[in-house]
Amino acid sequence: MDFELNETQLMVRTMVKDFAEKEVAPTAREDDINETFPTEILKKMAALGLMGAPIPEEYGGMGLDWLSYGIMIEELGYQSQAVCSTVRAHISLGAQSILQWGSDEQKKKYLPDMAAGKILSGFVTTEPNVGSDIAGIECMAVDDGDSWILNGTKTWCTNGSNADIVIVIAQTDKSLKGRGLGAFIIPTDSKGYSAHAMHGKMGLRSSDSSEIALEDCRIPKENLIGKIGEGFKVAMSAFDRTRYCVAAGAVGALQQCVDASAKYVADRVQFGKQLGQFQLVQEMISEMRVECEAARLLVYRAGCLKEAGKPNTIETSMAKWYSTEAAFRGANNAIQVHGSYGYTNEYPLERILRDVKACTILEGTSQMHKLIIGRDTTGIAAF
Amino acid sequence: MNIVVCCKQVPDPEAPPASFKIDAAANKVAPAPGVNQVISPFDEQAIEAALRIKDGQESTVRVISMGTDLVSDVVKKPLAMGADELYLIQDEALNDGDGISTAYALATAIKKIGEYDLIICGRQAADWDVGQTGVGIAEELGIACVTVAKKVEVVDGKVRVERVVADGYEVVEVPLPAVVTVSNELGEPRYATLKGIMGAAKKQATVMSAADIGADTAKTGKAGAKSKLLKLYIPVREGKCEMIEAEDPAEAGALLAQKLREAKVL
Numbered sequence: 001m002d003f004e005l006n007e008t009q010l011m012v013r014t015m016v017k018d019f020a021e022k023e024v025a026p027t028a029r030e031d032d033i034n035e036t037f038p039t040e041i042l043k044k045m046a047a048l049g050l051m052g053a054p055i056p057e058e059y060g061g062m063g064l065d066w067l068s069y070g071i072m073i074e075e076l077g078y079q080s081q082a083v084c085s086t087v088r089a090h091i092s093l094g095a096q097s098i099l100q101w102g103s104d105e106q107k108k109k110y111l112p113d114m115a116a117g118k119i120l121s122g123f124v125t126t127e128p129n130v131g132s133d134i135a136g137i138e139c140m141a142v143d144d145g146d147s148w149i150l151n152g153t154k155t156w157c158t159n160g161s162n163a164d165i166v167i168v169i170a171q172t173d174k175s176l177k178g179r180g181l182g183a184f185i186i187p188t189d190s191k192g193y194s195a196h197a198m199h200g201k202m203g204l205r206s207s208d209s210s211e212i213a214l215e216d217c218r219i220p221k222e223n224l225i226g227k228i229g230e231g232f233k234v235a236m237s238a239f240d241r242t243r244y245c246v247a248a249g250a251v252g253a254l255q256q257c258v259d260a261s262a263k264y265v266a267d268r269v270q271f272g273k274q275l276g277q278f279q280l281v282q283e284m285i286s287e288m289r290v291e292c293e294a295a296r297l298l299v300y301r302a303g304c305l306k307e308a309g310k311p312n313t314i315e316t317s318m319a320k321w322y323s324t325e326a327a328f329r330g331a332n333n334a335i336q337v338h339g340s341y342g343y344t345n346e347y348p349l350e351r352i353l354r355d356v357k358a359c360t361i362l363e364g365t366s367q368m369h370k371l372i373i374g375r376d377t378t379g380i381a382a383f
Numbered sequence: 384m385n386i387v388v389c390c391k392q393v394p395d396p397e398a399p400p401a402s403f404k405i406d407a408a409a410n411k412v413a414p415a416p417g418v419n420q421v422i423s424p425f426d427e428q429a430i431e432a433a434l435r436i437k438d439g440q441e442s443t444v445r446v447i448s449m450g451t452d453l454v455s456d457v458v459k460k461p462l463a464m465g466a467d468e469l470y471l472i473q474d475e476a477l478n479d480g481d482g483i484s485t486a487y488a489l490a491t492a493i494k495k496i497g498e499y500d501l502i503i504c505g506r507q508a509a510d511w512d513v514g515q516t517g518v519g520i521a522e523e524l525g526i527a528c529v530t531v532a533k534k535v536e537v538v539d540g541k542v543r544v545e546r547v548v549a550d551g552y553e554v555v556e557v558p559l560p561a562v563v564t565v566s567n568e569l570g571e572p573r574y575a576t577l578k579g580i581m582g583a584a585k586k587q588a589t590v591m592s593a594a595d596i597g598a599d600t601a602k603t604g605k606a607g608a609k610s611k612l613l614k615l616y617i618p619v620r621e622g623k624c625e626m627i628e629a630e631d632p633a634e635a636g637a638l639l640a641q642k643l644r645e646a647k648v649l
Contacts (some may be wrong), residue, residue: 008584010456011463015575022571049577062577 005071012068016075017225019048024079031082031206032351037162038083042117045087052115055095060112066306069131070248070299077252081110084252085207088245089158089372090114093238094121097167101183101226101234110165110185122159122166124212125235127152132293132368134169134235135178137215141170146221148184150192156362160210161195163188168214169231177316181287185223192217203354222253240313243320243363244306247299253352254292257327257334260349261285264338275337291330295323314376323371324359331356384442384537386433387493388466388514389504390426390617392457395419396509400617410615412510418464420454422461425505429565430461431572432535433503440537441487447492449485455588462583465577470496472569476593476600484607487518492596493520496589501542502562506531517564527557533568 008115031038054069055061064072068131069091077084077101095114098106113119125134139152150170160166166186173180186193195210225234231365262285265276277282298319305312331353335342342349360366394403395418404413422430433444444466448458451473462469472492480488493499502521507514514530521528533552534545542561545552547568575583593600600606627642629635643649 005455007459008580011459011575011580012577012581014456014460015577015580017461019574047576048574053577062575062581064581 007247008065009068009071010247012064013071013075015048016050016072017078019044019050020075020079020083023060024076024083028080028082028206028348029345029351031080033097033205033210033345035205038080038086038207039162041083042086042120046117049115050303051087051090051117054091055111055115057098059099059107060115061095062115066244067300067303070244070303071246073245074252074255074296074299077249078256079252080206081249081253081352081359082204084245084249085158085204085358087243088249089123090121090163092241092245093123093158094163094165094167096184096241097123097183097234098225100237101230103222105222106225108187118163119164120159122157122163122210124157124160124166124240125169125239126154126156128155132364134181134232137169137171137181138174139170140174141182141184143171143172144218147218148221148224148320150184150186150217150219152214153210154214155210156198157195157210157212159208160212161197162208166193166212167225167234168212169235172228175341176229176357178232179229181229181235182228183225183234184219185225186214186217186219190217190219190250201358203351203356203358205354239363240316241306244299244302244312246359246363247295247302247316247319247323250323250356251292251296253356253359254288254295254323254327254330256352257330257349258285258289258292260347261288261334261337264341281337284337287331288333291326295326296318298322317364317369317372320363321366321373324356325366327356328353328360384436384440385498385500386436386442386444387496387499387502388429388433388444388446389489389502389503389520390430390446390448390458390461391423391508391510392420392448392453393423393508393510395421396424403617405617407615410612412615419451420457421644422457423505423509425507425509425565425567427460427464427505427572428567428569429503429505430464430466432532432563432565432569433501434465436501436535436537437465445470445496447472447489447496449473449488449492451475451478456509458588459583459586460575462586463579464573465579466622469586471588471590472592472596473590474593474600475604476606477598477604479605479608480603481610482513482515482519482610483609484603484605486516486594487523488593488598488603489516490520490523491598492591493524495591495596500559501535501537502560503535504562504564506564506566507591512562515565517562521562524560526560526562527562528562529555529557530564531566533566534561535563535565535569581609 049062052061053064057063098110131137142149168184168186170184171180192215194213198209239349268275302312302315302319375381393561398418402418404414406413429571446461446466449472477488506519518528529544531547532544533547536543541556541558542554545554547566569622627635627638
């Protein structure tokens with residue numbers, strides 16, 4: 001077993017860390033307050049090749065390995081979960097779904113511009129009545145000769161109001177449940193597509209979460225990804241990828257908590273000594289650090305399995321559940337370490353707490369991941 | 384245009400001072416665990432200056448780094464930013480030198496690796512801040528040197544440099560080949576790109592010893608140093624706080640400015 005990162009992975013870490021410190025961190029607080037979508041940051045990321053990082057070079061991407069991609073997301077997540085959310089939706093839900101399941105024509109048509117950041121994508125399964133149970137999707141796609149006509153309401157679509165295309169998982173035959181699902185590429189300028197940005201979120205406030213209304217939305221027949229009946233697989237494989245990214249981003253957030261706390265307890269003096277000299281304070285930081293290291297190793301293992309093309313659904317679930325919950329505990333403790341200062345937005349910790357709470361819910365709640373892991377461990381399905 | 388850039392690997396100057404320890408017996412800075420190695424920031428700006436020239440005209444940018452403890456992902460950063468070739472001069476005989484012996488080794492290496500029109504260095508390295516190497520290279524090669532540049536252009540076979548002076552900048556033009564040392568006023572160096580990183584991973588650095596570059600080891604490293612380090616220590620810093628009292632903010636500002644002038648801060 002080798003715990004060393006290779007030269008490329010180290011260079012990616014240094015580069016993205018530098019970029020995120022200079023370009024993401026300075027506006028993270030204001031973007032959170034004002035719910036500002038990070039358009040300018042995405043443009044700068046595109047110029048560096050980050051918007052197509054793991055897309056193969058033949059489709060205009062950079063061909064980055066899975067572990068390097070995870071490290072990239074981790075370093076973005078150190079500074080902003082909202083930017084992380086935007087990027088992982090575009091790359092791992094949008095572009096990589098087309099890469100894995102799309103036709104050659106679809107790959108050639110969309111991927112180069114997606115990798116260059118000229119086309120921003122979103123992806124949505126969720127509906128007002130459908131969360132984790134995607135076999136129960138109600139949004140309908142009807143075959144109409146050379147077109148598909150979609151009707152229904154989607155919600156929690158990341159990038160939905162800013163994207164150029166959104167991949168929608170829709171039902172073609174309710175009696176078939178999961179076997180009737182299809183994945184459809186919807187250009188957002190299609191007639192019958194409308195998106196409404198959701199406001200009032202606790203966290204990820206500068207990430208775009210939108211409700212999507214599809215009203216007789218007609219799209220060309222060739223916009224179906226794969227075949228009818230593969231929509232469930234398209235969604236599940238997308239979740240395997242984006243859960244990895246959520247986990248990696250949470251590791252970054254947790255590392256920020258560790259670093260900020262270690263710095264603060266060295267500087268802050270109470271009762272005539274550094275905060276770090278109080279044992280209960282050290283306990284919180286030690287727990288944070290160990291959980292961060294454990295989470296990182298889970299994420300990196302999932303990344304290595306993906307790179308090797310081996311099954312990784314369970315390992316990805318473990319990484320996603322553990323990292324996001326550890327990040328939430330870590331942010332909570334980091335605020336505690338900082339006392340009343342941590343409770344204000346003068347420091348990024350309260351934002352991290354609000355943001356990583358979302359990470360324990362989206363892309364499968366912590367409870368769903370426990371059920372997935374439990375089913376694999378016992379052989380008994382409890383849901 | 385053949386451009387050579389000298390890049391030094393140093394401990395991250397942004398690391399807290401408490402990270403650094405002095406080995407008094409050896410008169411050396413003890414290796415600081417946990418402190419990352421980086422390209423000296425002024426040298427990154429030297430790379431940026433070279434790449435700006437390359438952006439405007441066909442050029443080859445060769446980078447030279449010297450040392451025996453070089454970290455590959457650190458010294459390859461200039462390649463990821465857009466430089467073409469990397470030369471690593473690695474030999475124990477080159478260690479523990481001063482500006483003069485380092486300049487001799489680098490100048491010898493520059494002559495060895497091929498044609499050169501313009502040599503760009505950082506104004507000083509972030510570890511020792513001596514600032515002799517650039518001018519020393521020019522002396523060794525017998526060519527002109529312009530220091531503390533904020534802008535570097537090549538026009539009609541000459542290098543035109545805006546160099547920083549106390550109250551602004553002056554414009555200097557010298558014939559090629561020449562050495563230019565670059566200051567932070569040049570502006571932020573560009574980021575490495577993912578494409579650059581993937582390209583850098585595929586490129587192999589050319590590794591050379593003192594013998595390979597044809598250096599006389601009596602003139603390199605500690606043996607060739609012209610200066611002697613008598614004592615190395617971390618200065619004790621004392622903070623003093625003086626409250627400025629005034630009737631209003633304007634008066635307070637004026638009094639503060641006066642105090643700063645007296646202290647020669649302004």
